[in-house]
Amino acid sequence: MASPSRRLQTKPVITCFKSVLLIYTFIFWITGVVLLAVGIWGKVSLENYFSLLNEKATNVPFVLIGTGTVVILLGTFGCFATCRASAWMLKLYAMFLTLIFLVELVAAIVGFVFRHEIKNSFKNNYEKALKQYNSTGDYRSDAVDKIQNTLHCCGVTDYRDWTDTNYYSEKGFPKSCCKLEDCSPQRDADKVNNEGCFIKVMTIIESEMGVVAGISFGVACFQLIGIFLAYCLSRAITNNQYEIV
Structure with a gap:
């Protein structure tokens, strides 16, 4: 002691x-x-x-x-x-x-x-979301619209990704791709954002996750x-x- x-x-x-x-x-x-x-x-x-x-x-x-x-x-x-x-x-x-x-x-x-x-997963899921996109609003379609509206982008790589989708065949580009609120007719590429969303999203995710x-x-x-x-x-x-x- x-x-x-x-x-x-x-x-x-x-x-x-x-x-x-x-x-x-x-x-x-x-x-x-x-x-x-x-x-x-x-x-x-x-x-x-x-x-x-x-x-x-x-x-x-x-x-x-x-x-x-x-x-x-x-x-x-x-x-x-x-x-x-x-x-x-x-x-x-x-x-x-x-x-x-x-x-x-x-x-x-x-x-x-x-x-x-994570990058590959996002890109693959974003491409699937475009293929299965519908304007009635499942959660993936809502996410696509919110991302495109917020980041002023269209498609994965660029706006042409939409041309391979069923939605484009029926209705053209979604409204979330429009440069302005109303871009009818929605098949006019000059009235939609040309940049894709993938690079923009990855930049944000890397920044925020950093x-x-x-x-x-x-x-x-x-x-x-x-x-x-x-x-x-x-x-x-x-x-x-x-x-x-």
Whole structure:
């Protein structure tokens, strides 16, 4: 057992660790709020694009929302563990931080490796959506209209992609391709946007997902600091048998 003088000398060190860890935990809690907000924002702002990807891709915003929620709960637990100066709770906190870090690391690697499949998946699904397009509005047709209206584009590569569709054979270009609100007759190529949507959508997705990836990577790296602090404080409390009076 450590002598009273030894504990008195160690107490300021542990107090310092506690203060730093509390500040870290608060910031970590804020990052959880940020992840939650980014997930909700991604679900709302990128919904049209995700609807033309495979089902796994549409789960990305929900993964961020779930991760943000877990981080918020874990941050709350970490704050409680730090205030209590409980060695076993701090070890548990460090273990959870490590687990989340590994999950985020694996997710980032998988996302990077399969990023080209996302492009191919979107292009293939967009082409299918054009082939099966109807103005009555299934969710894929709605997504096509919203993308073409928002980005002022037409078709996948360019407007000529529509000429191979059944819809064009019956009615011509859809209204969402029009440069103006009314471009009748809708077979007049001069009255529709000439640029395709694929490149524009990929530019937006890469830009927006770059923001998401950057924030996620920053949060993951930030957790390493928490793991170190929680471990050090837990070890100091255990070794010196520190108790809060």
